[in-house]
Amino acid sequence: MGEEGNNMDKRLSSNQEAEVRKGPWTMEEDLILINYIATHGEGVWNTLARSAGLKRTGKSCRLRWLNYLRPDVRRGNITPEEQFLIMELHARWGNRWSKIARQLPGRTDNEIKNYWRTRIQKKNKHGDPMDYQNPMHSDGASTSQTSGSMQDAATPTYTIPQMDNPHDPFYAPPFSNDCTDNFWGVEDFWAMHSFHGD
DNA sequence: AATCCTGCCAACCGCGAAGCG
DNA sequence: GCGCTTCGCGGTTGGCAGGAT
Numbered sequence: 001m002g003e004e005g006n007n008m009d010k011r012l013s014s015n016q017e018a019e020v021r022k023g024p025w026t027m028e029e030d031l032i033l034i035n036y037i038a039t040h041g042e043g044v045w046n047t048l049a050r051s052a053g054l055k056r057t058g059k060s061c062r063l064r065w066l067n068y069l070r071p072d073v074r075r076g077n078i079t080p081e082e083q084f085l086i087m088e089l090h091a092r093w094g095n096r097w098s099k100i101a102r103q104l105p106g107r108t109d110n111e112i113k114n115y116w117r118t119r120i121q122k123k124n125k126h127g128d129p130m131d132y133q134n135p136m137h138s139d140g141a142s143t144s145q146t147s148g149s150m151q152d153a154a155t156p157t158y159t160i161p162q163m164d165n166p167h168d169p170f171y172a173p174p175f176s177n178d179c180t181d182n183f184w185g186v187e188d189f190w191a192m193h194s195f196h197g198d
Numbered sequence: 199a200a201t202c203c204t205g206c207c208a209a210c211c212g213c214g215a216a217g218c219g
Numbered sequence: 220g221c222g223c224t225t226c227g228c229g230g231t232t233g234g235c236a237g238g239a240t
Contacts, residue, residue: 022210024234046225058225063209066227098228109228110208117230118206 021055025064034069067108074106078115
C-alpha cells in the first residue's frame with residue numbers, strides 16, 4: 001500500500017512537492033506547527049495546515065501534533081505498570097488503541113500500537129503464550145518486581161479503568177500534564193517557544 | 199571489517215463515523 | 220434526508236540503528 005508514500009518525500013516530483021509534502025517532518029515544519037497551534041490553538045486541521053503555510057495535509061499535521069509535538073507527549077520506556085495496563089485493556093477491548101491510549105496519559109495510540117506489535121505480539125507469536133494474568137512474563141519485565149496474577153494479592157496498584165467513566169481514577173483528560181520525565185527533543189522547542197512566539 | 203538480521207519507530211493510507219450546510 | 224467535508228482510528232510500510240554472525 002501507500003505506493004506514492006513508499007519513497008517518502010525523497011522522490012516526489014517538484015510538482016508534487018510543491019503541492020503536498022510527505023515523509024519525515026523537518027525541524028522547521030515542527031516549529032511552524034508548534035508556533036501556530038500555540039498561537040491559534042487546534043482548529044480545523046486542513047485549514048490550519050494552509051494557514052500555517054505548511055505544505056502538509058491536515059491529516060499529517062494532526063498526526064504529527066498528536067504523536068510527537070504535543071507538549072505532554074511522554075516518550076521513553078513503557079513501565080511495567082503501563083505494560084500491565086496495556087495488556088489488560090487489550091484483553092478487554094482488543095485493538096482499540098486510541099481507547100487504550102486514553103488510559104495512559106501522555107502515551108499515544110501509535111506508540112502503544114507499536115509497542116504491542118513489536119514486543120508483546122511478537123513474543124506471543126514465538127510460542128510464548130500470552131498470559132494476561134501475568135503480563136510481567138513479557139520482556140522488559142525483568143526489572144519488574146511485580147509478580148503473581150492480577151487476581152491474587154499481588155495485584156499491582158493499577159486498576160482497570162471503568163470505561164468512559166470520568167469519575168474513575170484512571171480517567172484522564174487527554175491533556176494531563178503529569179509527565180516530568182522522558183521528555184524528548186521537542187521540549188527544546190517549547191523552551192524556545194517564548195521567543196518564537198514573541 | 200563487512201554483511202546480514204532484527205527490532206523499533208515515524209509516517210502514510212484507507213475506511214468509517216461524525217458534523218454541517 | 221442527502222451529499223460533502225473533516226476527523227479519528229487501525230493497519231501497514233519503510234528507514235534507521237544496533238546486534239549478531
